[in-house]
Amino acid sequence: MTVSPPILQAPTVLDLTAPSDALRRSMERADGFPPASLWLVDAVAQEAAADRLAAQVLDDEERRRAEAFRLDRDRRCYTAAHVALRLLLGARLGTTARAVRMDRETCPTCGGPHGRPAVAGAGGPHFSLSHSGDLALIAIADTPVGTDVEQFHSLETVTDVAVSLHPSETEELVALPDRDRPAAFARAWSRKESYLKGIGTGLSRDPSLDYVGAGPVPAPGPDGWTLTDVAVPDGYAAAVALRR
Template structure:
């Protein structure tokens, strides 16, 4: 699998929103990955982003107590709408977001979607970064801040038994980075299939080594992001 934005030895290099030109209309081909760095964008007053976000997004933004968290959320969702608007030739405010049925229970909380659109997409945000993925097949993406040793030690036993063994065998300095790779791969895949962490993280093996192990029917790729973060992309091999 090749990904628009280029490849480096340590992962796919995303396009950067605000630096690279917005895309043209979506055409079948390689998946696209975009990165947004919130500090690179001037803070927006509510009146600015409320013109673009829908009612559900506005309610969610208003619910944040801290201005920083509200700004991060608003920036990520405005960025998503700007990209979807460019791909679909729509005003960002006119993009109608919905949810696919959950594959587990059938409820309306599966993968995010634009009804009738020719592309699939996914969004993840952590800290000051937001990561967006677009593809012609189901797609998941995850970005996470690197976790401290105490958190890694607590979570490692809940992973796939082989991943737990791999990580336990590493010295602590190497374990932290390997855990970050493993966790973001797993989250990207689970978001791609639409279950999220309702599937136990011990079920699917994605690996913690330098190269991911792709589950059947999917392609996993690490994404090169800023220091202190890890990220991964999962793309289905066929339309689901």
């Protein structure tokens, strides 16, 4: 029997001060880890903890990237997101956050070493990270996974970018009143990015090729994938794509 995914999947709101054993227990079920776990990080609420932990857990490249942001808001969200990812992966792997080594899979588009982010070495869990505005969303799973969170864009931006979507999605957006388009676009874009991140191409694959829908419920996932919206605060949309 095929079980339909929920319309909305609720993430766990992450407290960066939680002990690693508490994080691990919250990911576990009686029969092991669930197929996918979702974690939401409020970068504003977690700013002090993220800044305190950054020097301890981020590697040199992550710290350089954080320092390169011109806007404090972008730096804050990047730092909180990457601290959170390392804490979660460390808890999942039974090691320290700093000891987690990151790698890149082969890009399926060009064969270069810049595909989907991965834990270095065989046997690590699959994961995906996204951040936008003041929120970060992290997915950890037993199979390839992609996730994306999008803050609503202005109507002008939506109008400019909507033409890059699947033709049916563009038509769905055009048919809506102006006030509804930013939310619908964010839904469509977060679904699309989740899938493209899951397959490892990112936006090197033309966003117009895959139909995920701009309506309240995602279209059936592309072949072999389950696509589900994620419950996030007002002003944002999010989704997760999990390979079946």
